[in-house]
Amino acid sequence: MTRTAADEHRTVARGFTDRVYGTAPGAWDNPAPCEGWVARDVVRHLVEWFPAFLKAGAGVVLPTGPPVDDDPVAAWVTHRDGVQALLDDPGTAHKLLSNPHIGDIPLDQAVERFYTADVFMHTWDLARATGQDEYLDPGRCGQLLDGMLPLDDLLRASGQYGPRVEVPETADVQTRLLAFIGREP
Numbered sequence: 001m002t003r004t005a006a007d008e009h010r011t012v013a014r015g016f017t018d019r020v021y022g023t024a025p026g027a028w029d030n031p032a033p034c035e036g037w038v039a040r041d042v043v044r045h046l047v048e049w050f051p052a053f054l055k056a057g058a059g060v061v062l063p064t065g066p067p068v069d070d071d072p073v074a075a076w077v078t079h080r081d082g083v084q085a086l087l088d089d090p091g092t093a094h095k096l097l098s099n100p101h102i103g104d105i106p107l108d109q110a111v112e113r114f115y116t117a118d119v120f121m122h123t124w125d126l127a128r129a130t131g132q133d134e135y136l137d138p139g140r141c142g143q144l145l146d147g148m149l150p151l152d153d154l155l156r157a158s159g160q161y162g163p164r165v166e167v168p169e170t171a172d173v174q175t176r177l178l179a180f181i182g183r184e185p
Contacts (some may be wrong), residue, residue, distance in 0.1 A: 005108035005116070006087035012120045012140070013080045016046075019126045019133075020076045028072055032129040033183050035162070039129040042122050044068040047079040050115050057097040058107050060086060087111060117144055121181060124174075141173040145180060152180075 020043065028040040037045075047068060055058040065071070065078025079082040086092055087108060105113075119138055127134045148155060155161050162182020167175050171185075178185040 004087075005112040006084065008112050009084060009087050009116045009119075012116050012123070014083065015053045015136075016119050016123045016126065017076070017080060017128065019123055020073055022132050023072075023126070023130045027130040030129045030131075032168070033125045037125075037129075039126060040068055040072045042126045042129065043072045043076050046115075046119060046122060047075050050083070050118075051079075053099075053114070054086075054097070054111075057110070058095055060107070062086070062096075068090040083111065083115070096110075120144065124178060136177075137173050138173050145173060145177045148177075148180060 019060075023039060029038045031037075032039055032042050034042070034045075047065070051062045052063070054062060062082035063078055064073040068075045080184070092108050093106065095107040096104045097107045098104050099110075102110075120136065124134055126132070156163075159165055161180075165179040165182060165184055167179040167185065171179070175185040
């Protein structure tokens with residue numbers, strides 16, 4: 001059976017959601033691995049950049065929850081459920097996202113490629129900031145790393161990734177992915 005973008009999001013979002021629910025109330029202000037961020041900023045990033053991306057590129061408006069500063073858990077859950085509903089809608093497969101940097105791409109593929117991958121990588125950031133399980137699926141780590149390596153210069157130029165951190169070539173795939181995106185694993 002072929003995994004869909006909806007299946008992938010459901011699985012990846014479950015891992016992030018586990019870390020959201022596992023965050024102690026006082027840990028939301030713990031420093032995160034992303035420079036200048038605290039744990040709640042990891043959630044803020046996901047619930048703020050993606051709705052604007054969808055609206056601009058596909059005219060899709062996601063439901064909004066409470067502000068992340070008031071309730072990061074509810075903000076995330078509302079956002080996650082809105083993205084999942086979009087992906088579960090059979091009509092989504094027939095919609096395009098248009099973006100001047102990437103052109104026209106099927107909406108479900110755009111969500112998986114740009115957003116679900118971001119949720120996956122930020123799962124580690126939230127776990128690290130809040131002292132939770134930092135394990136990421138090695139298969140997904142390998143897929144992301146293999147897809148990103150040929151785009152190294154482009155990704156660095158985007159400003160979305162920090163400088164690559166040097167790790168031994170023998171490091172496990174999660175460590176190599178995190179180092180590639182500029183994290184200190």
